[in-house]
Amino acid sequence: MLLRHTPKEISERSALTINPAKTCQPIGAMYAALGIHGCLPHSHGSQGCCAYHRSTLTRHYKEPISAATSSFTEGASVFGGQANMMQAISNIFAVYEPEIIAVHTTCLSETIGEDLKQIRKKAITEGKFPKGKYMISASTPSYVGSHVTGFANMVTAMTELAESTGKKNGKVNIIPGWVEPADMEEIKRLAALVGVKSILFPDTSGVLNGPLSGEYKMFPDGGTTIAELKATGDAVGTLALGEWCSADAARELDKKHKVPCKVLDMPFGLKATDRFIDALRTVAGVTVPDEIGLERGQLVDLISDMHQYLYHKKVALVGDPDQLISMTEFLVSMDMYPVHIVTGTPGKKFERRIKELTAGLPYQVNVKAKGDMFMLHQWIKNEPVDLLIGNTYCKYIARDEDIPFVRWGFPILDRQGHQYFPTVGYKGALRLLEKILTVLLDRKDRDSPEQTFELVL
Amino acid sequence: MATTTKKKLVQWDPTDVKAELLKKYPPKVARKRAKQIMINEALENETPEIMANVRTIPGIITMRGCTYAGCKGVIMGPTRDIVNITHGPIGCGFYSWLTRRNQTDAGPDGENYMTYCFSTDMQDQDIIFGGEKKLRKAVREAYDLFHPKSIAIFATCPVGLIGDDIHAVAAQMKEEFGDCNVYAFSCEGYKGVSQSAGHHIANNQVFRHLVGLNDEEKPGKFKINLLGEYNIGGDGFEIDRILKKCGITNISTFSGNSTYDQFCSAHTADLNCVMCHRSINYVADMMEEKFGIPWIKVNFIGAEATAKSLRKIAEYFGDKKLIDTVEKVIAEEMPAVAAVAEDVKSRTAGKTAMLFVGGSRAHHYQELFTEMGMKTISAGYEFAHRDDYEGRQVIPSLVLDADSRNIEELEVEADPTRFKPRKSAKDLEKLEKAGFQFKHYDGLNPDMDKGTLIIDDLNQYEAEKLVELMQPDIFCAGIKEKFSIQKLGVPMKQLHSYDSGGPYAGFKGAINFYQEIDRLVGSKVWSYMKAPWQENPQLSGTYVWE
């Protein structure tokens, strides 16, 4: 047993987190910043954090992740890191020539109270900030929230670039939230298919799923351009996908530039995608093309075809709030039983939403925000499940408890595909369903006695 | 910034390459980097000094990590039965959770906490009002849940700044529990300039709180410790297999596949064998002073190096039977190695490699490349000190800067009862006269050819430039560097945790490595980068459909 010390009896824990179901803010900020074209993320703190964030993103994407750091040593930690940041600004623009740098703090620089906006101002007044280049900044202390919070904070920082000319540009801002590059691509495809002209930000498609061609581009072709980010202030409206990931940025655009917004769930699964498409249709004032109707119909078809294998199957889930909300709804919509649901990200609202979504089920779900995987594992030991959905770290639980396991979330360090194949939209839901069915039916095939082993399932 | 490897400098000259690397830097950066980029003159034996173990330049994308990573991640991470609690916000603990591929063998029911991540997950309240209370509670909760022999506490950056006294908490909890050794590491990431500071901090605390706690004699005639071997990809397993076959008892490995008790018994060994000089030489020195255990440098990376190291150990013990067994083992193991080497050489001979890793691997792995007939044209360390380049003789002349002064130097004296010279002065002298070298490491430079480029703390920009200009057949560094290099169409072998595969140590490891490099440099995939229509963009004709 790999997690051999995890006991079945649950004891009260208030200080020790074991096997976290979240990580820290800056990695989210870094991921978001990579979704701006020509952007170099910069970590204002000691170099270790930056190394860890880059390594984790690299392992998840198998793509180069460039990001700079202020490399604080003890002196900077005590006397402040302004000098380091000034030096970094001059070195970064001289050597890497990005269009923009997106700076986030770390626990260290937050603890000593660094003020990035003030440093930027100083760099500009002292003429050390190159003309025509940009810097946005987000405060991302990891002792608040989680990686999701850091992502949201950096996306909100992107709205600093928004400008309103007073003339609407007819476009709709779509803030996709922390989804994979392939998902961002799919969201753009769906919007275009409905006939909505959209600005998607951030957009990591074309950045973190790049080709192997013999050429290395530190700043790949993808990403939301600065011009597009500026234009978000003139958009007719904003669709923010995910309360945790995207709502703040949308509200900021509303507040500063009077761009009205609607916050939706992330379009995972049938119903959340329905609401997303419906919102797109309403915004554009058009009828939904048949092509989308067909994709939806195919999803419904597959659910009905294989319903017998899904019906009342118990599922344990761990991940981030926005994703889990839509996933729970998807599972419930297929008559599956999500029984244990954990996120490491804080937020009572999460527990409430999950309880609402599962209200009609004949049992009480175990749900916890600010939980950890140790807790989830203990719940599973007390009430076993048929399926586990979560990031790579779940494989230790899956192996010990012998549970079919679908990798979904962040980080995925041991399988590939997430950067290429979406799980949003109807097509994405088909893929999710395929994955779920595959692990469930592989298990059935493995466990069926010879007498009842079947060719056709 | 986009780079391709098209413009190969046909006959590159190291001086030109160096100039090219520095060209784009602002003057201050260029001046500093110039001192860390050296054209090797080793054969003339007048190698100029290289600047190493100095601060990373802000804004320059570095390969380095932090002190916490060196302490918790590297040294303490591979020990299976200590509950390692990271005191800090969640990230640091999360990223060092199972990511280094340290293997361990706890058997079916031994203690193993390596699959777990423990953290105090500090919140803003803890930052404002201090985190000691939460830490104390977390240690208590860990104890109540698991009853481990030992709990270690690791500080992350904010902890030092808010002034939590983690050592006091550790001491208090240790006393409270009575049967659990609790101690702490002040390994805040900002201390020192790289992981290296963390190694030193880890060495100090292991020496202070663990080594020497268990005096019980372990069985075995030829007892050694293996220092600086982390069992990544199972390297330690292979070395242990060979040692066992030779009849050499490995009392403890620092710290691959290790247990708490192995550390506590380390002082009962009769020889310390240092693999990674950079990360662990401190503990070897301290054990010699306190317990009288001599140390030698060994290297189990490379079949020849493995044979050499085994012979060195046997020579130290000076036992005829051991010497014979070692020879027998080498004779038994070598043919299989030679057969594979012979086979891959037909494809790898003459190819070139670059290695930029860690504090010893950029040196050790050159052995394997040499065995495959490949040449290392540029190499350097990520966090080494000058002695790892130039040899230990420079240690007295190293100047302590503000960053190194931060790291505690333990005052060690001979243990009044347990100091025991392992060899008589006469025997030692005899060994030394015969050319046997204790406490000796020549460093990387003398093993590299004249005119090769030795570069300390290579960064992403320079890595790409080097690859573009010199077009090596393979590049070795860490995970962060891997894919920017491979995008250029040059295979990259990760030499920190290997990404996949291993072991690469010992005899079987050498075979694995030859095959891995053969696979990488010979992969068909590198020929697919251009589509047919890109290779022949000129349309020479069109189909005529009948």
Ligand code: SF4
């Ligand atoms: S110090 Fe903070 S920002 Fe850095 S890795 Fe740790 S939790 Fe993340």
Ligand code: SF4
């Ligand atoms: S906070 Fe400090 S200890 Fe943690 S990863 Fe960052 S540099 Fe290292």
